[in-house]
Amino acid sequence: MSFPVRRAWVALVGVLAAVALLDSAGAQGPSQGPAKRWVTRGPARTVIHNLYRCPVPVSNHRVSAVGQITADDGTVLTVPALTALQMRKGPRSYDLYNECTQVTPRNSAEVSTDQVPVVEVDPGGEVVTGYVVADNYYEMYVNGRLVSVDNTPYTPFNSAIVRFRVRRPYTVAFLLVDWEEHLGLGMELFPLTGPNRNPWYPGDGGLILRLSDGTVTDSTWKAQSFYIAPLERPEEVVERGPVHDTTPLGRVHPFSRRPTCQENCYAVHYPIPPRWWAKEFDDSGWPRAYEYTDTDIGVTNLPAYTRYPELFEGARWIWTVNLVLDNVVIARKVVR
Numbered sequence: 001m002s003f004p005v006r007r008a009w010v011a012l013v014g015v016l017a018a019v020a021l022l023d024s025a026g027a028q029g030p031s032q033g034p035a036k037r038w039v040t041r042g043p044a045r046t047v048i049h050n051l052y053r054c055p056v057p058v059s060n061h062r063v064s065a066v067g068q069i070t071a072d073d074g075t076v077l078t079v080p081a082l083t084a085l086q087m088r089k090g091p092r093s094y095d096l097y098n099e100c101t102q103v104t105p106r107n108s109a110e111v112s113t114d115q116v117p118v119v120e121v122d123p124g125g126e127v128v129t130g131y132v133v134a135d136n137y138y139e140m141y142v143n144g145r146l147v148s149v150d151n152t153p154y155t156p157f158n159s160a161i162v163r164f165r166v167r168r169p170y171t172v173a174f175l176l177v178d179w180e181e182h183l184g185l186g187m188e189l190f191p192l193t194g195p196n197r198n199p200w201y202p203g204d205g206g207l208i209l210r211l212s213d214g215t216v217t218d219s220t221w222k223a224q225s226f227y228i229a230p231l232e233r234p235e236e237v238v239e240r241g242p243v244h245d246t247t248p249l250g251r252v253h254p255f256s257r258r259p260t261c262q263e264n265c266y267a268v269h270y271p272i273p274p275r276w277w278a279k280e281f282d283d284s285g286w287p288r289a290y291e292y293t294d295t296d297i298g299v300t301n302l303p304a305y306t307r308y309p310e311l312f313e314g315a316r317w318i319w320t321v322n323l324v325l326d327n328v329v330i331a332r333k334v335v336r
């Protein structure tokens, strides 16, 4: 090839590549073709051995480790998730109930919100107070501002009080993580001891929130999943419209399928969209949240929640379509 011809050829290839790139970027939009997914198999490499140490002895303390795993296309992913807690961003949660800080009011009447700092989201707005429980980790944004980061990423099960000043309409966005001991495999040790000790138990998630302005978690929220495990085969996740569907595997315990693949299990991951926390982020293509009962979530005996029924009155536990297999979830709501 002569030099000018070669130059023209290189330019043409460049244009074609740019068009292909635009095409593939477009294909990741909410309504155009299948979403991009990554597949991983087997355990992740542990990069952080424990994000949180409980300062006092408690009965149910689990190590909250973080790992990295390489996907089928060479992309390195953080599991269970890259969190604000790990990045030391935002205000740590103010405890409603936390055995590690020994804040354990006996009932709602003993709970005081006077000392809870108000996060200024919109100066001149109204002060909203709320209560939140997440199984296991949450970070909460209001109008793009990080207002509360769960101080206990795995267990013991804690609950928190949030307070912020805001103007309606406003947007609430949560990153939620069902933490895991088997990093990259979506499984934990449960029960920890006894004759039924199971080192390969798929855990489950859940979020419940009630705010003083009447906002509660329910199926009017949007919720999307980004990390799905454990899977015997990656094809078990089927993209039905915007839903990353695994319904045939069972959506809640005790009906959820118990995989036998152990350290050979697969996981399916989806890219977390940029600026998912922002007020202007378009979640119109996302599925609605699914509501779950206390029994589904397994919290009928969880003091961080059951001691304060008045504080969560009217709110519903929410998650995506699969409470067990969907391990990283983003939930959003516009409060009008």
Ligand SMILES: [Ca+2]
Binding pocket: 134, 136, 137, 138, 150, 151, 152, 153, 154, 155, 156, 157, 158
């Ligand atoms: Ca927690």
Ligand SMILES: [Ca+2]
Binding pocket: 178, 186, 202, 203, 204, 205, 229, 323, 324, 325, 326, 327
């Ligand atoms: Ca899980």
